[in-house]
Amino acid sequence: MTRKSSFITVEVMKRLEVRELEYFLAVADTLHFGQAAERLGIAPPPLSRAIAQLERRLGRPLFKRTSRRVELTAAGQILEVEARAVLRSLDRAILRTRQAGQPVLRIATPPGTGAGLLRDLVRGYVTTFGGGSVELVFTREQTSAVRDGRADVALICSSDDLSGLDAQTVTTERPVALVPSDHPLAGRTAVTPADLLRDRAYRAELPPVGLDALVDLVATGQLIAVIGDSAVDRLGHHVVAVPVTGLPATEVLLAWPADAHDTRVADLLDLIELPQRRPA
Structure with missing residues (x-):
């Protein structure tokens, strides 16, 4: 019995260019070819041709186009994630190289x-x-x-x-509660989370401000917060740090x-x- 040889054809695709990924992501971000072209500083027709060429090279449609809207296909959603990762890695590589x-x-x-x-x-x-x-x-x-x-x-x-x-x-930082120096809890040797929850000024999540602003909020009675004890030396005279039991370091x-x-x-x-x- 004669066996026929099996041939495997491997298509080697030219490596995608950064420009193609940037064009694709501009459309993926706006879901509008006109807006994407404006962002890129080019005319819409060359952008449309570039996306169509990219789709042909990948062998998959990246966008669903109708007269009213543009949507990413399943393949487009995958490329969006991967393209962003590639460009982030490239930016990081360039920055690290310059700083070497x-x-x-x-x-x-x-x-x-x-x-x-x-x-x-x-x-x-x-x-x-x-x-x-x-x-x-x-x-x-x-x-x-x-x-x-x-x-x-x-x-x-x-x-x-x-x-x-x-x-x-x-x-390792141990938790301390920041309270105004004239607050009833200021004289305690320690407090519990339950003690803090009874005060309306307590916030479990810190506001997005620096330590100085945080201290001002506490000193003026607008906030009670828990932070690490490494910042205690920056509190001043109007705020007291009280150790908190029941919370992990x-x-x-x-x-x-x-x-x-x-x-x-x-x-x-x-x-x-x-x-x-x-x-x-």
Whole structure:
């Protein structure tokens, strides 16, 4: 019996261009070819031809087009997610390449970080590597700043998303309630969450403000809040920090990209006495 040879035809598709992904995402964002073309600074016909060419190359329709509306197909929804990830990775690669060899270590930290911890980290690094060797990036999106390359390392809470990051514990914060100095709870040695819930000024979720504004809100009687005890030394005379029982302590971590291999981050970690690291 004669066996016929099996042939497998492999179609090698030319690698997509960044411009094509940007055109596609402009339409995906607006679901309107005219608006997308205006955003891109081109005429609608070339944009339509570019999308049609992209669809032919992929062998799948990316948009459902009618006279009234434009919608993403199932294939288009998948490409939207993947294209955004590709462009983010490319932006990060470009930023890291431009910053390669720079002596300055950029630390992302939220406004109002406890002065003691931040002071020790920065002063320890500057003492070892000289003035101008550290730059602080103040943001409430520390992990995003590290992931997109705006910062090299970040101070975060252990509850933050650590995907794609390595981390090391630098301190543990115990919860304290901030109350006005003339508040009935100010003289207590400790309070419970139940004590706080009975006060109408208590907010379990902190407002999106810095520590100074937070202290002002508490001092004026508009807020009672729970924070970590590292910030106690910045409260002033009109706000009291009372330990809270029944709430867990919070670990403060240094986090950096797992694939960074940055010697500056390694130098900072060498200055920290707690060597236990957390993998991504």
